Amino acid sequence: MTISEATRDQMRDLAARYPKSRSALLPMLHLVQSVDNEVTADGINACAEVLGITSAEVTAVATFYTMYKRKPVGKHHVGVCTNTLCGLLGGDAVYAALSERLGIESNEQSADGVFWLERIECQAACTHAPVMTVDWEYMDDVTPASAVDVVDRLARGEQVASTRGPVIRDFQATEHTLAYPLDGLVNEGEAVDAKMLVGLRIAQERGMSAAPVPAGDAS
Amino acid sequence: MITSGLTPIITEHWDKPDLYTIEGYRRVGGYQALAAALKMDPDAIIGQIKDSGLRGRGGAGFPTGMKWGFVPQNDGKPHYLVVNADESEPGACKDIPIMLANPHALVEGVIISSYAIRASHAFIYIRGEVPHAIRKVAFAVEQARASGFIGENIFGTDFSLDVVVHSGAGAYICGEETALLDSLEGYRGQPRLKPPFPAVAGLYASPTVINNVETIANIPYIIDRGVAWFRQFGTEKSPGFKVFSVSGHVVRPGIYEAPLGITMRELLDYAGGIRGGGEVKFWLPGGSSVPMLTAEHLDVPMTYEDMATAGTMLGTGTPMLFDKTVSVVKAVTRWLEFYKHESCGKCTPCREGTYWITGVLEKFEHGHGSPAEVDTLVNLCSQIAGRSFCALGDAAATPYPAALKFFRAEFEAATTTSANEQFDPVASYVFAETVTR
């Protein structure tokens, strides 16, 4: 049994957040990954037990969503967006460089068990293409060299910060955040960067602003 | 009608480092709209949103006020507001930035919207791959709760609200609103049969409104500044403003907030034009699910109606621009690989059709297609479009015919010449000049 009673208590706590407990299944499976590094059979059975549904029903859900893994991820999940925009703008080269560096293909774990490499779909950061993620934190505007540098530094145990997010922890820590987002890291790192402000800056420079409120119209 | 220039409204204060905190948000007038709204009759709010003409910013452009108006009142059932923050459309990156930079605009919009539709429970369903956005929104919700804007008897009224921030787990289909509901109920995110529509039987079979992040973020401004102010922007049929994310081979990719009705040419001008003084080969106004356009369409106003006239859709309003280094064959293949990967599997045309089309396109990408297949693919797309269970199938059937319309020769060439032979892949990289060959 890898799912402790404490984890089960957290599952019950998640279930209590919702009008119907089954709604907590997705966060609960994230919680399983935060403990087990993957969705284990134990984790599935624990979710089923807490929610009073069958293990097959949990399995059906666990196998539907891309973020749930059926084999150990390792310490860090490394994603490279190779959807059209990121891929063609350089994500393909970034992926190739990482694949070569780590000696693995997509959805594989490196021999030392540290990295999981994955071609991922659009991360809603197209303005920052090519985009890479480490433990799902943004690493924007990467190049093959900068991406390899990131994994090298992580491999050496050095601190690496997300470009729009906190210092990288590990895959399981992020999975815990997805179940319990109030992880105290909200103030860490810059969430807003120059690309998110580019339009605002131009507007400010050129003196453009939204129309004023017509007199007497405001509620 | 203001249809040009940049109009920072939702983005106006993004340069203030503490905007994501409740203190920072209130310093720029945040939660004033909520105070005002709670003094209004809920129906009056629905009326005001109807009058504003606000249309859903998630892609379909359905009038928001009308959607709210479908919720039956005094039906004795709980009502729910669900925010669709599953932004996963290839090319769309405006909801995640809103949540990263200005989460309280979303939270304030959620509270007002819940009040209007008489919901005492709201859910913000955020795709799981963006932990930092989830943090920001969860933190904003907690701060709002601590300030008494969420919880029991808000502002001493008899309106009570709980807001739950929910993490998804990686499935594009969950952007489809009924699939999102199934996912939020802890099931596989497969779309539901309609009717019943969510407004009547949505989450937990109760009346539910599902709105996009940007839509909800508009609400406080409309309440605070009024309908007439709002309708100054945009056109009669597409009133308001839009957070445009401009991406691709432009000099300054990023977020540009502008009135609806602005042209791509003007936006492209702000974005510094195509890199290296190049030209647009093709561009998509709102995600991979809308038909592509070319340089000849740069002057089409970015409105729901004008885009439709041009044979495409405004979609998420998040233009992607590609220059002439790009192989359209490769671009379309990659999108189809995406739709294949994200097809939920429920219906035959989408599940099997994306499997088939992707296989053929991958041959094309490698220069092995047959000339006959250039047209077979059109027919296969027509076997999906309008026959699949939900819009994902329609979306998957979109890129190829749209691309073929403008670039038939390129696909025909792909029957003998691979995409990489037709177009040097390195040339399309943003860091192309740094690559030593």
Added chain:
Amino acid sequence: MTITSNAGSDLTPQVELVTVVVDGVAIEIPKGTLVIRAAELLGIEIPRFCDHPLLEPVAACRMCLVDIEGVPKPQPACAQVVSDGMQVRTQLTSPIARDAQEGVMEFLLLNHPLDCPVCDKGGECPLQNQAMSAGRPESRFEEVKRTFPKPINVSAQILLDRERCVSCARCTRFADQIAGDPMLELLERGSNQQVGTAADQPFDSYFSGNTVQICPVGALTSAAYRFRSRPFDLVSVPTTCEHCASGCSLRTDHRRGTVTRRLAWDEPAVNEEWNCDKGRFAFTYQEQGRVATPLIREDGNLRPASWPEALDVAARGLAAATSHGVLVGGRSTVEDAYAYARFARAVLQSDNIDFRVRDSSDEEAQFLRSSVAGTAVRTTYESLEKAPAVVLIAFEPEDESPIVFLRLRKAARGGGTRVYSVGAAVTRGLSKLAGTLIPAKPGAEASVLTDLPAKVRAELSTPGAVIMVGERIAGIEGGATAVLELARSTGASIAWVPRRAGERGALDAGALAGLLPGGRPLSDDLARGAVAACWGVESLPATTGLAGESLLRAVTGGGIGALITGGIELADLPDQALGRAAIEAAAFVVALENHHSAITELADVVFPVAVVTEKSGTFMNWEGRPRPFAQTFKDALVMSDAIVLGMLARAMNAPIGASDVAGIRQELGSLGAWAGARAEEPNTPAGQVVDAAYLVSTWRALIDNGVMQEGEPYLAATAHAVAATCSAVTVADLGAPENVTVTGPLGSLTLPLLIGDVLDGVVCLPLNSPGCALYRDLGVRSGQAVTIGGAV
């Protein structure tokens, strides 16, 4: 398939009708009907895979796309409800519909292996058939097909070939919606989507075989039937299931004198289109261990004998005895049971007869005579579906009458029916009925019934409410009395649900002491006179004879000299020693049996009789509904019990009228219904709970050691785990060992200990499962005390 309308099966005149035009033909149908059903009513078949009239629509396969005027896109006929004036064009008249369907079919065949020549479904395959009718002759697909290792077991019985699957989700919806066993699910996503189970939890549903039957391709097959034959080589015969009192319509498929498979057959009023796995798979007993010829005992040993010799020996042996008893098994047809009832009274001049060769009581006999036998049909499957409340007593429907369970589940799922169970445990079945337990320790049920919560009493007082009484009421002192009182005071109707297919028919046929056919009390002169006239005899015994254990004790004590037995298992008796002692003590025993068993080993004469495939007859199900069936093997030479009894009567020079099914039915018809006085009701005080630390609560699991399930290893492997189940408190009291040893008067059993929703101090044990035969191994019945200790 059943034709149902969405509006419900009740087509009462107030249903609003709308006119819809399909392919130019107008039809008036109830509002809310699905287009696909409307088309069916007109004889227009729209191809479909995911659609099933008893499952909620999903519109997933898209095969049934039709063209509806004014709607821009083709719509799925299986999910589209009709509206007034709707103009529907199917593939027959619309190129758009035709093209859409052909497109979907082309997609469906992409990843299908097209291995029809080696597929069990070939010849009866909706995909094969509809590919011919609604597909294009050639596929344009040249890429590589998706492949999976095949087949995989989703249970010991059910095999899955994922390559053939078209993701219609019929099986998964059946498991979830109908059976309440969502252990079979769609897994993965997109083109990898596949049916499957959890890694460590097989699809062990009592109803799993239905998924094979409704699978529209060859993706699901059964281990029992896989590769046995091609459907077009089989002869199909409709029949009625011989296992339980649900009374399912079945289809038996046979080839060269051997049954190859059985299917649920369409009977909307009874089993709809479902059956249980026992009814589907447990039939190989019919061929194994058969008694082939008459046998007579000579010098202590049985030897084969000719029919004339055996009849002569039997006739003389019976004539030599001055008193007789007749024991009829619970799986007789109505006709056979009637023949026994008539033989006992008219030939042997004896009323010592009982069909309850199982736990029984005098109170139960009184209850059956007074309140069940020959009563008009009051509670049916259909009325159950509309019942506001159903109280179960001494009855676990999923194990003891699975089709009753399915109908109750349908009713409960529809939201209109609340189910209560008076008992000691929330069983798996009860939780799937969203039912409520009314706690009653074993032995306390009668007191609990007389003191039901006011809320339940109020619900039982609502018109249509039902009290369902299982045959285990016999083991509850005062139980039947309390049930009658409850029914009287609330107006609820009583439905007695025996476990075996023949019991209700045997009761109505008069195979019980004190009871003549049709519920006629033996003590009633008018009744007796009418029956004697019908049977052509001067008189019938007027004194109620012995039944149940009294009868057995009389044999043991020498009060009864000769016995006739018909299809009984001594192991079914709670007091097995008594049963064996009685047979041994009897001066002369004639056994009519189809299988060698403990009874044939002890009998003086054994006559081979037909199994259900070799004869025609009628089972009367729990509703009191006759379920006639025809002979499967027309040229079978084995005779029914009734025929053999007729021959025996003639050998005894006491001919007794018709022995064939038609003749007996005519006789029963001429007797008609009984409108006279009924036998007296029981009036037994409620029993007391035994004062002990641990009491047994037990019933028979659907799949267990029953002799008619022999020879089916795959079925047996899907049985529920055999264990002792106690409450968390009791388990803790016991020190939470993994295994426990349960001890009764006859011995001990060591079983895994599970925690369940069981009353404290009660241990739930299966009655007759592998490694757990309570009567034999422990010598206990429900409500009796055992000791429990941690296992060695």
